[in-house]
């Protein structure tokens with residue numbers, strides 16, 4: 077049931093304040109005046125010590141689920157101190173990459189039925205790794221065949237383009253980072269700040285959804301473009317990949333997400349006054365580097381659309397907002413910022429698709445659950 081919405085994708089984008097609340101329900105503990113704020117992940121409680129002691133954590137997934145894991149990677153590394161490697165499921169299987177008994181392999185999948193991810197799971201089980209599932213579907217093959225796991229609880233997702241499952245996956249993995257790092261006194265203040273940020277996240281998401289009309293206006297400007305680049309780094313490299321994936325899969329416009337740190341190693345050659353480029357430049361430790369990326373793109377007359385923190389427009393864009401189009405988003409804890417930042421890009425992909433007259437919930441050639449290799 078689409079309720080007041082025209083399409084499932086639109087409904088699922090707009091219900092993210094609620095889906096995120098459901099994802100966190102019963103899992104965050106406020107702590108009283110004496111108790112510390114903590115996270116409780118029932119499905120992992122017997123395995124958390126093993127995960128903490130593992131030699132390596134591998135994140136394995138496809139498409140949007142892979143991107144969600146990429147967004148969470150920095151906070152998992154920071155709070156666990158365990159090296160994290162990223163694996164696209166099909167590539168891991170193609171290479172038969174080494175996996176050991178001392179590894180924790182985390183399988184991320186909305187449907188829990190993706191054939192590539194399932195094959196990678198079989199492979200990791202054969203090699204003796206501890207296998208953890210992060211899925212949105214109770215009783216799915218990945219949920220059943222992993223040793224332990226966390227349900228995303230985002231609610232049923234119908235649009236082929238994954239939206240609310242993506243933001244809930246990031247929140248689940250941020251909670252996983254908090255749970256793994258729970259025994260370290262040195263990071264307690266950081267963990268508590270993240271927990272406070274999680275409590276407030278649905279409100280911030282509600283706020284960023286107010287950009288709907290602005291993103292529709294931007295979509296009108298971009299409607300006839302052939303191509304769109306999206307640059308991000310750090311926590312928001314994933315935002316660039318995921319924003320570009322959303323645009324290409326539903327609006328059928330060519331779009332590429334790129335690591336801003338790689339800009340000078342090739343992509344800069346594409347920059348001219350015609351190609352639209354989205355740069356993610358919200359406040360975090362990469363901010364000054366992103367400012368210099370913007371200056372370099374500006375010097376080459378790049379057509380810039382910049383996602384920045386609220387109130388930062390003048391500081392971020394060299395010629396002021398007359399030379400760049402600015403999208404201001406609320407600032408949240410750095411590791412949660414990808415949840416906020418993807419929303420204007422989801423809205424852009426949605427409006428571009430509707431304006432271009434394509435099927436937004438059932439893009440051509442795609443299936444919701446990819447059960448064949």
Ligand code: M6R
Pocket residue numbers: 138139140141184185186187188189190193236237238239321325442444445446
């Ligand atoms: O169900 P899964 O999360 O395992 O699906 C993985 C990908 O097929 C999926 O995320 C795909 O990239 C989406 N259509 C993206 O919106």
